[in-house]
Amino acid sequence: MKIPLSQPDITKREVDLVLKVLSSNILSIGPMVEEFEKRIAEFVGVKHAIAVNSGTSGLHLAVRALGIKDGDEVITTPFSFVASSNCILFERAKPVFVDIDPDTLNMDISQIEGKINSKTKAILPVDVFGQAIDMKSIMDIAERYGLKVIEDACEALGAEYDGQKAGSLAHAAVFAFYPNKQITTAEGGVIVTNDDEVAKLCRSMRSQGRPITGLWLEHERLGYNYRMSELHAALGVAQMERIEEILDKRQKVADMYNERLKNVAGVKVPYIHPKVKMSWFVYVIRLERGIDRNKVMEYLLSNGIGCRPYFTPIHLQPFYREMGYKEGDFPVTEAVAKTTIALPFYNNLTEEEIDYVVEKLKEALSMA
Ligand SMILES: Cc1ncc(COP(=O)(O)O)c(C=O)c1O
Structure with a gap:
């Protein structure tokens, strides 16, 4: 017998929806991405969802949108996939690790305050293996010290802590959709937030820093090409339907x-x-x-x-x-x-x- 570590679950619906996009002539920046974003926002219970081409690019945009920069410190966990810490390095900020709870394997929340100093700008918890972390306690600490919170919920779409969905409390949270994840878009990710300004910045930066309602060759800020294609979004829509x-x-x-x-x-x-x-x-x-x-x-x-x-x-x-x-x-x-x-x-x-x-x-x- 050969049993892989993971395997996507693709039905005829996924195939049909991707083929529909292929024959629609709109392969990027179109209705499927919008539909996927709408479904994610509704499911998580947040105002905005911004689809991107990977969880890593979502984390990068969240870090930038929350203003984390050179020399800032971000408190996070060493027990995670490397991207949750790399996204801090992308902006020349410093990951400051705290050890984990030996049972849940999530960041030990009781150690966060001991690491806060004048350089600390944010906390970046991870919902490890799909186990939602106690975000309310983390948000309370953040509020007391004026810090931002980015939840790396890449492994936790649909998880809950005390009835609260992963991704719904942080200033920005990110989910990922590589084929080993709960749902897949082949490659892809999404940023979710209730903050209008963070959403606006992420939308602009994922598409070369364009103004959201502006001209194609106008660039307001430094941006990237982190867009999710219509084909990937179609796969995501079909997965979100179930x-x-x-x-x-x-x-x-x-x-x-x-x-x-x-x-x-x-x-x-x-x-x-x-x-x-x-x-x-x-x-x-x-x-x-x-x-x-x-x-x-x-x-x-x-x-x-x-x-x-x-x-x-x-x-x-x-x-x-x-x-x-x-x-x-x-x-x-x-x-x-x-x-x-x-x-x-x-x-x-x-x-x-x-x-x-x-x-x-x-x-x-x-x-x-
Ligand atoms: C905790 C965590 N953060 C970030 C990522 C990065 O996501 P991606 O591989 O889509 O860039 C993953 C997924 O691999 C992850 O498990």
Whole structure:
């Protein structure tokens, strides 16, 4: 059996809608992007959604739109995908990491205030693996210190904390749509915000700094080409039409894994905070100390099972080490990162496939 780590869920509707765009003669800047943005804004419960060509470009625009610049400090997490910190470096600001909560794996909110100083401009929390972070507490801290908040919700479309949707409270939040995400546009992302000015700046900067209602060759500010095409947006619209079904399917796959793995010695199933409604991005188990994670992964891979050590801490990536970060800086992150394995996870993963993954995992554990 060959089971990939992730797989998109593309139906005839997605194909039809993309083909419709192809034969419409409007391949960029058209109604599909508008429709996709409308659906995202409604779903998240925010005023504005601005579609872009990746989660990374969305984060970059959010950083710029909130005025983060050279020398500013932004408090964030080292346990994430590297783009959540790189977007700070793009503007020559400094990521200031705080360690994580050992259960939720999200940024430890109680450590934020200790890192605030006169250079601090913003907080950039991440909803890791689709587990919504307590944004209300973060917004309270931000308000007290006059800071901006960018929520990297790239992995968390549809997640909730205490009934509040991920992406709905921050000054700006970003979702991403690479094919391993809950919904995909092949490549793509979206910025969401309730702030009219932030929305206006993001719309302008994603399209070469043009005024929103201006002339094609007029450029008010430094901008980029971060636009999402109509083809990508069509894919996104078709996926958003069945977002609830998609989130349910993912919950069912996670339930099947949880049921089979909860009593397996050496394995910790994902912890979910009681106030969180997960939007499952990946299914990440943790191995108990002393088990050779690499051996387990090698065995799974040799049996055709896709798996990955989500995440390698950002501060230990080679070019972050060059900035002075080193092993030992964030002990919880580092300890967790040595034990994690993402198992195959996607909407249409079958019970039979899950049984096979679990069987091979148990065999691997008996040898590691
Ligand atoms: C936490 C996080 N931030 C940012 C990104 C960047 O998104 P993209 O790959 O669409 O640029 C991703 C997705 O890969 C992510 O998981």
